[in-house]
Amino acid sequence: MGIHIIPLTRLFDISSMVEADYTDFRKRDVSISKLQHEQFNLNVIVSKRKREDSSLSKLYDIKKYLNSADFSFNTEYEKLIPQDTPPYLDNGGRYVERIARALHYFKQCALIGPSGTGKTHIVYLVAELARLPLWEINCGLQTSVFDLFGRYVGLGKENWIDGQIISWCRYGGILYLDEANMMKQDIATRLNPILDARGHVVLTEKDNEIIPRHKNAYLIISMNPFSVEFAGTKPLNAAFRRRMSVWLNFDYMSVGQKIDEKEVQLIIDKTEIQKSIAENIVKVGSELRKLYKTGDFPYAPSIGDLVNWAKLIADGSSVKESSEETIIAMTSDDIEVQASVRKIVNAIFGHNQ
Ligand SMILES: Nc1ncnc2c1ncn2[C@@H]1O[C@H](COP(=O)(O)OP(=O)(O)OP(=O)(O)O)[C@@H](O)[C@H]1O
Ligand SMILES: [Mg+2]
Numbered sequence: 001m002g003i004h005i006i007p008l009t010r011l012f013d014i015s016s017m018v019e020a021d022y023t024d025f026r027k028r029d030v031s032i033s034k035l036q037h038e039q040f041n042l043n044v045i046v047s048k049r050k051r052e053d054s055s056l057s058k059l060y061d062i063k064k065y066l067n068s069a070d071f072s073f074n075t076e077y078e079k080l081i082p083q084d085t086p087p088y089l090d091n092g093g094r095y096v097e098r099i100a101r102a103l104h105y106f107k108q109c110a111l112i113g114p115s116g117t118g119k120t121h122i123v124y125l126v127a128e129l130a131r132l133p134l135w136e137i138n139c140g141l142q143t144s145v146f147d148l149f150g151r152y153v154g155l156g157k158e159n160w161i162d163g164q165i166i167s168w169c170r171y172g173g174i175l176y177l178d179e180a181n182m183m184k185q186d187i188a189t190r191l192n193p194i195l196d197a198r199g200h201v202v203l204t205e206k207d208n209e210i211i212p213r214h215k216n217a218y219l220i221i222s223m224n225p226f227s228v229e230f231a232g233t234k235p236l237n238a239a240f241r242r243r244m245s246v247w248l249n250f251d252y253m254s255v256g257q258k259i260d261e262k263e264v265q266l267i268i269d270k271t272e273i274q275k276s277i278a279e280n281i282v283k284v285g286s287e288l289r290k291l292y293k294t295g296d297f298p299y300a301p302s303i304g305d306l307v308n309w310a311k312l313i314a315d316g317s318s319v320k321e322s323s324e325e326t327i328i329a330m331t332s333d334d335i336e337v338q339a340s341v342r343k344i345v346n347a348i349f350g351h352n353q
Contacts, residue, residue, distance in 0.1 A: 056125070062126070065097070073171065081128060082124040082134055088122045089262060089266065095250070096129070107217070109244060109245070109248065110222070110223075110240075113225065114252070116301065119250055120222070123174065126174070134173060134176060135167065135176065137165070137175070139183035145187060145190065147163050148165045149162075149165055165191070168214075168217055169194060169200075171214060172217045173218070174220060177221045179224075180223050182223075195239065221240060221244065252289045263306075267303075267307055267310045271313070280319075281306050281310055297331055297337060298331070300331075301327060309326040
């Protein structure tokens with residue numbers, strides 16, 4: 001049971017968040033934490049669903065590796081446990097279980113795969129299933145050492161505030177380093193000693209306080225695969241590489257000539273559009289993903305992006321019009337790239353638009 005203080009006008013937001021589609025799961029988290037940080041004038045009790053009844057835990061069996069009954073966190077950190085994460089679809093790869101196994105044996109693992117293959121999604125899912133707080137850091141952003149390790153906010157020792165990495169180290173949960181290969185060198189250097197499964201951090205800023213890594217402090221790093229022709233990616237720092245025992249590769253369900261029936265079915269289930277249209281949407285997606293993987297396009301559509309396109313068609317838009325608003329504009333701002341995407345849509349849908 002959690003108590004959130006929210007204004008009357010925000011009640012509507014809450015109901016729409018609860019109803020939100022699975023593609024919005026991260027947006028919803030952001031809105032919830034925003035709500036908790038703002039000052040409002042009405043108390044509303046939002047009851048959480050009993051976790052034990054969660055249908056998710058029936059789909060994935062991770063208890064033998066990460067048993068939520070073994071963990072307890074104070075309410076402040078419980079708020080960081082993700083909620084209502086949609087299921088992760090895989091083709092029998094049992095990724096959820098493999099991540100849980102890696103965390104159980106080695107305390108950390110690496111997820112490698114192109115953009116939109118569900119790496120972030122699955123980390124949320126594992127955190128929710130295991131009931132572990134999630135500390136998420138995007139290493140590609142210009143986050144400072146102060147934000148991650150901590151800082152003084154006034155004079156005197158009591159005015160120290162821990163950064164996210166230090167809080168994770170003290171209190172446990174999953175630290176998720178997204179785009180780990182883009183991490184700035186000063187941060188990477190400070191992280192190295194913690195990356196050893198039984199590591200610790202030294203807070204040089206705070207009288208060299210030594211903070212041992214909490215026994216339930218797990219680490220997951222993720223990144224896009226490095227390839228020379230693919231601009232923007234970097235190889236992973238050797239210190240990280242050496243300390244990761246398990247590497248899991250992620251890929252799109254459908255890519256190039258390989259069209260996965262499950263992906264087509266998912267689009268039909270979510271939007272109730274005709275099968276032939278759903279198949280063509282996945283074919284367009286697969287072609288764009290192939291071109292993204294060879295470095296020709298800057299972005300490739302995820303399942304969620306394809307579902308969004310299908311939703312507009314289900315709502316009555318033509319394929320042509322809805323593709324402009326979604327898949328074409330989303331791939332790039334560059335009009336030449338957009339023209340190439342348009343050609344692919346036209347070639348696959350033919351006159352059926
Ligand atoms: N196998 C899958 N099952 C269910 N949803 C998926 C799957 N793969 C991707 N998605 C959906 O696709 C969208 C993109 O996924 P996500 O953000 O997790 O990708 P990512 O691999 O973290 O991408 P990036 O490298 O850009 O961070 C999300 O809405 C996610 O729910
Ligand atoms: Mg991600």
